[in-house]
Every structure is written in structure tokens, then in C-alpha cells.
Amino acid sequence: xxxxxxxxxxxxxxxxxxxxxxxxxRLTNSDLEKLVDTTDDWxxxxxxxxxxxxxxxxxxxxxxxxxxxxxxxxxxxxxxxxIDVLIVPTCTPDHLFPSVAALTADAIGARGAAxxxxxxxxxxxxxxxxxxxxxxESGLATSVLVVGAELFSRxxxxxxxxxxxxxxDAAAGALVVADDDGxxxxxxxxxxxxxxxxxxxxxxxxxxxRHPASLAFDQADAYLQMNGREVFKFATRVMExxxxxxxxxxEMTVDDIDLMVPHQANQRIIDHAIGRLGIPPERVFGNLExxxxxxxASIPLALAEARDAGVLTSGMRVMMxxxxxxxxxxxxxxxxxxx
Ligand code: COA
Numbered sequence: 289x290x291x292x293x294x295x296x297x298x299x300x301x302x303x304x305x306x307x308x309x310x311x312x313x314r315l316t317n318s319d320l321e322k323l324v325d326t327t328d329d330w331x332x333x334x335x336x337x338x339x340x341x342x343x344x345x346x347x348x349x350x351x352x353x354x355x356x357x358x359x360x361x362x363x364x365x366x367x368x369x370x371i372d373v374l375i376v377p378t379c380t381p382d383h384l385f386p387s388v389a390a391l392t393a394d395a396i397g398a399r400g401a402a403x404x405x406x407x408x409x410x411x412x413x414x415x416x417x418x419x420x421x422x423x424x425e426s427g428l429a430t431s432v433l434v435v436g437a438e439l440f441s442r443x444x445x446x447x448x449x450x451x452x453x454x455x456x457d458a459a460a461g462a463l464v465v466a467d468d469d470g471x472x473x474x475x476x477x478x479x480x481x482x483x484x485x486x487x488x489x490x491x492x493x494x495x496x497x498r499h500p501a502s503l504a505f506d507q508a509d510a511y512l513q514m515n516g517r518e519v520f521k522f523a524t525r526v527m528e529x530x531x532x533x534x535x536x537x538x539e540m541t542v543d544d545i546d547l548m549v550p551h552q553a554n555q556r557i558i559d560h561a562i563g564r565l566g567i568p569p570e571r572v573f574g575n576l577e578x579x580x581x582x583x584x585a586s587i588p589l590a591l592a593e594a595r596d597a598g599v600l601t602s603g604m605r606v607m608m609x610x611x612x613x614x615x616x617x618x619x620x621x622x623x624x625x626x627x
Contacts, residue, residue, distance in 0.1 A: 298468060298469075298470040299424065299425060299427065299466040299467065299468050300425060300466070300467050300469070300470075300471055300472065300473045300474060301420070301421040301425050301466065301467075301473055301474055301475055302465055302466075302467050302474040302625045303417075303462055303463075303464060303474055303475070303622050303623070303625060303626075304364055304462075304463045304464065304465045304625065304626060304627045305360050305361075305363040305364030305366075305462065305463040305626060305627060306360060306363060306460070306461070306462050306463075306588060306591050306592040306595055306626075307356055307357070307359030307360030307361070307362065307460065307461060307462075307592060308356050308359055308458065308459065308460035308461070308585070308588065308589050308592045308593075309352055309356040309359060309458070309459050309460070310341040310457070310458045310459075310579065310589070311341045311342060311344060311347060311457050311458075312341070312344075313341060313342045313343075313344065314340075314341060314342075315339060315340050315341075315342045315441075315456075316338065316339040317331045317337070317338055317339065320452070320453055323452075324446070324447075324449040324452055325449055326449050326453055331453050334556070335453070335454060335554050335555060335556070335576075335580075336554065336555025336556070336558075336576050336577055337453065337454065337555075337576055337577060337580045337581075338577040338578065339577070339578055339579075339580075340441075340455065340456025340457075340578075340580035340582075341456050341457050341458060341579060342441045342456065342457055343439050343441060343442075347439070347457075348382040348439065349378055349380055349381055349382050349388050349437045349439045349459070350382050350388045350391040350395070350437070352437050352438075352439065352457065352458065353376055353378075353388050353389075353392040353435050353437035353459045353461075354391075354392050354395045354396055355459065356435050356437065356458075356459035356460050356461050356585075357374070357392055357396050357459075357461060358396055360433060360435065360461050360462065360463050361396070361433070361463070363626075364463045364465075364627050365627060366431070366463070366627075367397075368393075368396040368397040368399075368401075369397065369398065369399070369400065370431050371393075371398040371400075371401045371431050371432070371433050372400070372401055372402065372423075372429035372430055372431050373401055373402045373403070373420070373423055373429045373431075373432040373433070374389045374393045374401050374402070374403040374404075374432075374433045374435070375389060375403075375404060375405075375406060375420060375432065375433070375434045375435075376389040376392060376403075376404075376405045376406075376416075376434075376436070376437055377405070377407075377412025377415060377416040377434065377435075377436045377437075377584040378405055378407070378412065378436065378437050378438055378583075378584055379407050379409045379412065379438070379583060379584070379612075379613060380437075380438045380439045380440055380442065380443055380583070381405055384495075384496075387403065387404055387405040388405050388437055389403035389404050389405050389435075390403045390404075392435065392437075398433075401433075402429075406419065408482070408584075408612065408614060408616045409490070409583060409584070409613035409614055409616060410551050410581070410583045410584060410586065410610050410611060410613070410616075411480070411551075411584075411611060411612045411614070411616040411617055411618035412436055412583070412584035412612070413434065413462075413584050413586075413587045413588055413608075413610070414478065414480070414587065414608055414609075414610055414618035414619065414620050415616075415618055416434040416436065416584075417464065417475070417478075417620060417622070418478045418480060418618075418620070419432075419434075420432035420434050420462075420464035421464060421473070421475045421478075424464055424465065424466045425466075425473060429466075430465065430466045431463065431464075431465050431466070432463070432464045432465075433461060433462075433463050433464075434462050434463075434464065435459055435461030435588075436459065436460055436461060436583070436584030436585040436586075436587070436588055437458075437459035437461075437584065438457065438458065438459070438582055438583040438584055438585050439457045440455035440457060440512070440581070440582070440583060441455065441456070443492060443511060443512045444511060444512050445508060445511035445512065447508070448511065448513075450514070450516055451511075451512055451513075451514050453580075454553070454554075454580055454581050455580050455581045455583070456579045456580035456581065456582050457582065458582035458585040458586070458589050459585050460582075460585045460586075460588035460589035460591075460592055461588050462591070465627075474623045474625050475620065475621075475623075476538055476540075476605070476620075476621040476623070477534055477537060477620065477621055478534070478619070478620045479531075479533050479537070479617075479618070479619040479620070480616075480617070480618045480619075481526070481530065481616065481617050481618070482614045482615070482616045482617075483614070483615050483616075484614065484615075486518070486522065486614075486615040487613075487614065487615065489514065489515045489518045489519055489522070490512070490513075490514045490515070490519055490612070490613040490614075490615065491512075491514075491613065492510065492511065492512055492513070493505075493510075493513065494509040494510045495510060519615070520554070520557060522611065522615055523553065523561075523611045524557055524560045524561060526611050526617035527550060527551075527557065527558075527560075527561035527609050527611060527617075528561050528564045530609060530617050530618070530619040531561075531565055531607060531609050531619050532565070533619075534607075534619045534620070535621075538621065540621070542565055542566055542567050544605060544621075545567065545571065545606075545607040545621070546571070546604040546605045547571055547573060547594065547600055547604050547605075547606045547607070548562065548567050548571060548572045548573070548606070548607045548608075548609070549572075549573050549574075549587055549590045549591055549594060549600075549606055549607070549608050550562075550572065550574070550587075550608070550609050550610065551581075551587055551609065551611060551612070552574055552575060552576040552579065552580075552581060552582070552586040552589075552590055553576075553581045553586070553611075554576075554581075555576055555577075558572070558574060558576075561609075573590055573591075573593075573594040573597075573599050573600070574590060575589065575590050575593050583612065584612075586610070587608050587610055591606070591608075591624075595624075595626075600624055601624070602624060602625060602626055603624070603625070604623070605621060605622070605623055606621070606622055606623075606624055607619065607620075607621050608620050608621075608622070
């Protein structure tokens with residue numbers, strides 16, 4: 289894209305469309321009982337997950353991102369040529385480089401678009417939205433597609449039952465566009481953060497420059513490793529705190545939230561956070577039981593399914609909140625304004 293700062297005028301950003309793609313293959317808890325030492329009862333009671341989608345052997349992350357991107361564009365009634373920037377939040381890219389975003393932009397025909405990945409793990413979609421809003425409201429872009437795409441089934445250790453059961457594969461995203469109607473931004477605000485001192489609580493040790501995959505390594509170090517209890521404690525704290533900090537900054541209360549769509553990682557974490565915040569469960573949407581944790585795809589996947597279920601409707605104020613590796617966290621309040 290070619291951008292000229294200062295031409296923004298009165299433009300504001302608007303969340304105009306949602307879309308998603310999930311692989312066909314379902315891996316249920318009873319399927320998992322045959323693969324690892326676990327039970328449906330343990331998984332449901334500890335996490336709320338009943339099944340997850342698993343990509344086909346010949347599918348990589350960009351294959352999921354391409355289909356999700358096309359779904360967003362179809363829902364928006366726009367063509368790929370309209371896209372100025374394609375951002376793919378992912379921590380499971382096809383390769384270290386090229387980026388998933390570059391491959392996706394090429395495949396969907398977004399030839400004039402800038403394209404890049406961002407890595408904030410499960411907080412990535414909200415981080416990506418913040419970038420999209422900044423690009424649009426500064427006048428640098430008119431139309432930004434953000435597609436969270438993850439393929440965690442390739443990075444979980446089949447020998448580690450505490451993580452193997454948690455994750456699934458999916459891609460989902462949103463289109464952020466400029467409006468020149470002079471109204472307030474469709475995005476009320478963002479609360480983003482990171483605490484790298486806890487980076488080792490959720491990591492893949494091998495494959496980067498700290499330990500290149502070209503050097504000898506223990507197979508287990510090439511898989512996701514997690515201190516589940518520490519991440520659980522962190523998640524319950526930041527889910528509550530980041531929402532409260534954002535509401536305070538906006539001079540709003542939980543009563544101003546029409547719908548809450550939290551990161552779909554664990555039902556106990558969600559229940560704990562909404563209980564502390566005092567948000568009634570009927571104002572919270574989730575689909576964790578069908579997909580497990582799909583990382584950067586989880587929030588937009590839930591948003592899109594909330595729309596399909598008629599739970600998310602035009603004009604609603606939606607609070608999104610997530611957490612993930614880094615450790616990172618992110619919250620945002622947005623008005624849903626479909627085209
Ligand atoms: N099936 C059966 N038993 C299992 C199991 C499984 N899939 N996974 C672990 N266990 C066992 C453990 O081995 C342990 O057994 P022990 O007491 O004999 O040693 C027991 O269950 C309790 O393990 P623990 O790790 O304390 O369980 P937990 O209640 O903390 O639940 C998680 C584990 C992973 C579900 C939970 O810690 C969690 O959800 N953490 C947050 C993870 C998360 O959301 N990560 C994503 C970040 S984006």
C-alpha cells in the first residue's frame with residue numbers, strides 16, 4: 289500500500305464484518321481417551337472442552353487463514369483488492385518466514401496490500417485489531433483485514449496429556465474499515481500488556497535463535513510446554529484486571545457491556561473472571577466446548593458464531609478479553625457495526 293499520513297480528516301474505524309474457517313475433522317474427548325491417559329469426565333470438568341477441530345495433514349496455517357479471510361470478505365461484500373493491509377496474528381506460522389499474511393494475501397488476490405504477522409499468542413487478535421484501528425484512524429489505511437490463524441495440533445506434545453487435550457485448529461477474523469461520518473470511533477478502547485518475566489511459563493524452547501532447530505535437541509523441547517497452574521492464576525487475574533482498567537479509563541461499568549466474548553481457553557477461567565466482574569452468564573458468549581483453545585482465532589471465532597446464533601447484533605457493545613504466551617493480555621470494547 290502507499291500511505292500519506294495527515295489525510296485522515298474525520299475518519300473513524302468500524303468493525304464491519306466477521307468470518308471464520310474450521311477444519312472438518314473433529315477430535316472428541318472419547319477419541320482422546322484412546323490416545324492418552326485421560327477421560328471425558330476429567331477434560332470436561334477441568335476445562336469445559338468436549339471436542340476440537342484438527343487440520344488435515346496437508347493443511348498448514350495459511351490454508352486456514354485463506355479460507356477465513358475469504359469468508360470475512362464475503363460477509364463484508366468486498367473484494368480482496370479493497371484490502372490495504374492484511375494482519376495475521378499467529379504463533380503457529382507455516383514457517384519462521386515468509387509470513388502467513390504474505391502467503392494469504394497472495395492466495396486471496398490482495399495484491400496491493402501490505403501483509404505481516406504479529407505474535408502475541410492468544411492475545412494476538414486484540415493486538416491485531418489495535419493495529420488495524422491505528423492504521424485506519426491515522427489515515428494510513430482504509431481497510432484492514434485481521435485474521436487470527438492457528439494450528440496448535442502440530443505443536444502440542446502427544447506425550448503430555450495436560451496440554452494435548454486443550455487446543456484445536458481454526459482461523460477467524462474481522463474487517464476494520466474507515467468511515468467518514470464524523471462519529472466517534474467504533475472502538476472505545478484497548479488495554480494491552482505483556483510480562484516477559486513469565487515467558488517461560490508457556491513456551492516452545494526450540495526452533496528460534498535461542499536454540500535453532502538445526503542444533504541437536506530433546507524432542508520434547510520442540511513442543512509447547514506449559515505450567516498450567518501458573519497460567520491459570522495469571523489468566524484469572526488479568527482477565528478481571530484488564531477489563532476493570534479499561535472500563536475505568538472509559539468511565540464505564542460492566543452494565544455498559546452488552547456482550548462479553550472472552551478468550552476460549554478454559555471454562556473455569558471464564559467463570560471465575562465473569563463471577564468476579566459480576567457479569568451475568570447470559571451476557572457472555574462462548575463456544576469452547578466445540579473447539580478447545582484456538583489461540584489467536586478463538587475470540588473472532590466466538591464473535592462470528594455469536595453473530596450466526598443471533599446473539600451478537602448490530603450496534604452491540606462487545607467486550608473482548610484474552611491472555612496468552614508472552615505472557616500477554618488484551619482487552620477491548622468495540623461496537624459491532626456490520627456493513
Ligand atoms: N487427564 C487426566 N488427568 C490429567 C490430565 C488429563 N488430560 N492432565 C493432567 N492430569 C492430572 C495431572 O497429572 C495431575 O495428577 P496428579 O495429581 O496425580 O499429579 C492432576 O491431573 C492435576 O493436575 P493439575 O495440573 O494440577 O490440573 P489442573 O486442575 O491445574 O488442570 C489444566 C490442568 C491444564 C487444565 C489447568 O491448569 C489449566 O487450564 N491451566 C490454564 C491453561 C491455559 O488456559 N492455557 C492456555 C493459555 S492461552
